[in-house]
Amino acid sequence: xxxxLHVTVVLLSVIGLPYLQRTPAKENIPMVVELxxxxxxxxxxxxxxxxxxxxxxxxxxPLPIPAKSETKVxxxxxxxxxxxxxxxxxxxxxxxxxxxxxxxxxxxxxxPVASKKLAKIxxxxxxxxxxxxxxxxxxxEKEIKTTQVAIKPKKKNKSKKSDFEQQIAKxxxxxxxxxxxxxRITMTEMHAMINTIRTAIMPCWNLQPGAKGAQNIVxxxxxxxxxxxxxxxxxxxxxxxxxxxxxxxxxAEAAQRAILNQACQPFKLDPKKYDIWKDVTLNFNPSEMxxx
Amino acid sequence: MRKNLITRxxxxxxxxxxxVPLNFLTFQSALGELRVDITRGTVKPLPxxxxxxxxxxxxxxxxxxxxxxxxxxxxxxxGLFQAIDNQAFIDVERTLDTVPQFxxxxxxxxxxxxxxxxxxxSNNRMRxxxxxxxxxxxxxxxxQVYTTLGxxxxxxxxxxxxxxxxxxxxEEGYFDSRIVYIAETGSLMRRIKRLAIMDQDGENHxxxxxxxxxxxxxxxxxxxxxxxxxxxxxxxxxxxxFNIDTGRQEVLGDFPxxxxxxxxxxxxxxxxxxxAKDGNTEIYTMDLRTRQxxxxxxxxxxxxxxxxxxxxxxxxxxxxxxxTQQIYIMNxxxxxxxxxxxxxxxxxxPVWSPRGDLIAFTKMAGGKFYIGVIGVDGKGxxxxxxxxxxxxxxxxxxxxxxxxxxxxxxxxxxxxxxKIYSIxxxxxxxxxIVTPMEASDPxxxxxxx
Numbered sequence: 001x002x003x004x005l006h007v008t009v010v011l012l013s014v015i016g017l018p019y020l021q022r023t024p025a026k027e028n029i030p031m032v033v034e035l036x037x038x039x040x041x042x043x044x045x046x047x048x049x050x051x052x053x054x055x056x057x058x059x060x061x062p063l064p065i066p067a068k069s070e071t072k073v074x075x076x077x078x079x080x081x082x083x084x085x086x087x088x089x090x091x092x093x094x095x096x097x098x099x100x101x102x103x104x105x106x107x108x109x110x111x112p113v114a115s116k117k118l119a120k121i122x123x124x125x126x127x128x129x130x131x132x133x134x135x136x137x138x139x140x141e142k143e144i145k146t147t148q149v150a151i152k153p154k155k156k157n158k159s160k161k162s163d164f165e166q167q168i169a170k171x172x173x174x175x176x177x178x179x180x181x182x183x184r185i186t187m188t189e190m191h192a193m194i195n196t197i198r199t200a201i202m203p204c205w206n207l208q209p210g211a212k213g214a215q216n217i218v219x220x221x222x223x224x225x226x227x228x229x230x231x232x233x234x235x236x237x238x239x240x241x242x243x244x245x246x247x248x249x250x251x252a253e254a255a256q257r258a259i260l261n262q263a264c265q266p267f268k269l270d271p272k273k274y275d276i277w278k279d280v281t282l283n284f285n286p287s288e289m290x291x292x
Numbered sequence: 293m294r295k296n297l298i299t300r301x302x303x304x305x306x307x308x309x310x311x312v313p314l315n316f317l318t319f320q321s322a323l324g325e326l327r328v329d330i331t332r333g334t335v336k337p338l339p340x341x342x343x344x345x346x347x348x349x350x351x352x353x354x355x356x357x358x359x360x361x362x363x364x365x366x367x368x369x370x371g372l373f374q375a376i377d378n379q380a381f382i383d384v385e386r387t388l389d390t391v392p393q394f395x396x397x398x399x400x401x402x403x404x405x406x407x408x409x410x411x412x413x414s415n416n417r418m419r420x421x422x423x424x425x426x427x428x429x430x431x432x433x434x435x436q437v438y439t440t441l442g443x444x445x446x447x448x449x450x451x452x453x454x455x456x457x458x459x460x461x462x463e464e465g466y467f468d469s470r471i472v473y474i475a476e477t478g479s480l481m482r483r484i485k486r487l488a489i490m491d492q493d494g495e496n497h498x499x500x501x502x503x504x505x506x507x508x509x510x511x512x513x514x515x516x517x518x519x520x521x522x523x524x525x526x527x528x529x530x531x532x533x534f535n536i537d538t539g540r541q542e543v544l545g546d547f548p549x550x551x552x553x554x555x556x557x558x559x560x561x562x563x564x565x566x567x568a569k570d571g572n573t574e575i576y577t578m579d580l581r582t583r584q585x586x587x588x589x590x591x592x593x594x595x596x597x598x599x600x601x602x603x604x605x606x607x608x609x610x611x612x613x614x615x616t617q618q619i620y621i622m623n624x625x626x627x628x629x630x631x632x633x634x635x636x637x638x639x640x641x642p643v644w645s646p647r648g649d650l651i652a653f654t655k656m657a658g659g660k661f662y663i664g665v666i667g668v669d670g671k672g673x674x675x676x677x678x679x680x681x682x683x684x685x686x687x688x689x690x691x692x693x694x695x696x697x698x699x700x701x702x703x704x705x706x707x708x709x710x711k712i713y714s715i716x717x718x719x720x721x722x723x724x725i726v727t728p729m730e731a732s733d734p735x736x737x738x739x740x741x
Contacts, residue, residue: 194327201328202330203334205330205333206338207333208461210692211461211463212463245462246462246463250460250461250462257429261401261428263401280327280328281327281328282327282328282329283330285331286332288332289332
């Protein structure tokens with residue numbers, strides 16, 4: 001069976017690969033030829049230039065109207081000759097409105113909404129660049145308040161009809177937990193699970209706020225659960241990081257006690273979804289309690 | 293036809309090379325764990341069961357009960373532990389050599405369990421051993437044995453309590469320490485102020501001076517059994533050093549003016565203090581080995597209440613050089629003076645935490661006094677206690693608790709009552725420190741060596 005499969009794979013790779021390379025070439029070449037014939041007389045670069053112009057038009061209105069006139073002037077100037085010169089000129093104007101170059105593409109999608117909304121959306125994207133650790137903290141802080149908000153964008157993605165490549169991209173970028181939806185779990189169900197565990201543990205997590213640097217100590221606990229929702233085992237995952245400092249070790253043990261405390265168990269979770277919650281990782285991060 | 297076939301083959305191939313790894317990815321991810329972020333908890337004392345230390349003879353049993361009582365009281369007084377009533381214990385183990393029946397302690401919601409054993413050995417000596425268990429994790433957290441004179445049983449109890457405190461909270465304990473303070477008796481006009489010393493739990497109280505001369509601002513040496521303080525011996529207030537072991541006291545230096553607000557350096561070799569002369573107050577140091585004095589500040593304003601940082605590199609003090617009394621930090625050599633307090637009101641008696649991260653102070657604002665803490669960088673000011681008059685903050689050796697005194701108006705003729713209080717760094721667990729008489733100006737010792 002495997003021999004047949006391997007032979008098939010080899011054959012397919014021999015037959016398929018060259019065609020994979022050729023077909024796009026075949027399709028593209030005639031297209032290029034057609035375009036070349038037009039572009040030789042007119043100016044192919046004009047199209048790529050028009051796009052940024054339209055961006056500027058939509059991005060600029062809220063701010064300086066003169067920018068429009070500038071871009072128009074730029075267009076007029078394009079005709080003479082130097083495309084290379086024309087391109088750099090609009091860039092500075094664009095930079096102000098469309099700060100990060102890679103962000104420019106999503107803006108196009110948002111254009112139809114309204115030019116004002118563009119201005120609102122840009123600041124939302126600005127906070128994303130911080131370092132990964134800051135992102136983790138940020139998510140932790142916001143998670144309780146904005147669980148529903150977090151779900152919405154994901155739903156949007158689902159509703160979109162996407163092509164095969166987009167699906168691949170989705171699967172690749174999706175978080176591992178979500179993929180356990182192979183066991184038929186929705187995002188809402190998963191958030192409900194998370195909330196159930198979180199609200200159950202919070203009363204049992206006894207913090208030492210007066211300890212030195214208490215607000216910065218993040219403890220990661222791994223736990224195994226029984227089908228009845230009780231914890232059978234809990235261990236400190238980042239113990240090696242914490243063990244050197246007695247403050248941190250104490251914080252780690254306090255977190256471990258929280259998850260082992262039977263007063264806060266069993267977690268009322270759906271037994272049918274046991275596969276999803278039989279192993280849990282808990283991030284104990286007190287920074288929110290310290291107003292961070 | 294051929295083109296269609298090729299396209300089909302192509303799609304089959306594409307599907308094969310892409311979907312197979314994709315399925316693999318999905319399988320892998322299915323193994324991923326559910327992640328839960330816990331960002332809020334509670335702040336409450338840890339339930340702990342402290343069993344009576346086991347003994348064989350009646351004397352050992354009584355001693356074991358006493359030791360456990362002191363440990364229990366120490367832990368409870370910290371505010372971080374809640375000792376479970378012994379009457380609630382289900383089945384207490386009769387030996388330290390077996391693992392406890394954790395389910396019996398879990399029912400009581402005991403999160404930690406202390407078991408001990410005490411044995412009286414020859415020459416009035418005793419041996420005490422204990423084990424601290426994590427009830428939920430079912431693991432021993434710490435186990436130690438001490439041998440000492442039987443008369444030292446209180447100290448042993450404090451040392452055990454310190455070990456438990458350290459293992460559970462991660463910070464050093466402070467129970468094996470002492471408090472020196474000013475014991476006050478008599479009417480307002482004829483007040484007698486004596487230097488007194490006691491254990492941090494109020495036990496072993498005794499006086500160090502007879503009250504014939506006024507004594508103020510006592511401070512412990514970090515390295516020796518010595519206290520420095522200001523006394524009006526004669527008519528001029530001077531800084532003195534008192535040896536607790538020998539009872540000997542001596543004037544520190546022959547300064548031309550009034551010296552006051554003394555404190556030891558972290559190594560105990562230097563005393564830093566203020567000297568007032570010709571209407572100006574400056575900060576001086578005196579090397580206790582060479583008896584050489586050195587002036588640190590030179591300003592027309594009043595610079596006083598100096599205190600070294602735990603590493604000895606910096607000095608915090610208060611000064612009115614900006615117009616109002618504020619807190620300043622400077623290098624140990626008197627250079628690079630920097631103001632750190634900018635709040636409304638006046639700040640006084642800054643005291644650097646042994647942990648090094650905070651400075652405790654007295655604040656006067658809006659007709660009230662406050663005890664507060666502020667970061668070394670001047671940020672995060674918090675006011676912990678208030679009153680008609682609260683003064684003289686002093687840190688526990690671990691920098692977790694602050695002790696201070698509060699003057700409470702009493703009656704109509706300006707009569708008042710002064711008591712010592714302690715408060716946790718978090719602003720919780722304010723407690724009165726019971727003293728035989730009125731008390732002020734407490735100073736916490738380092739851990740007893």
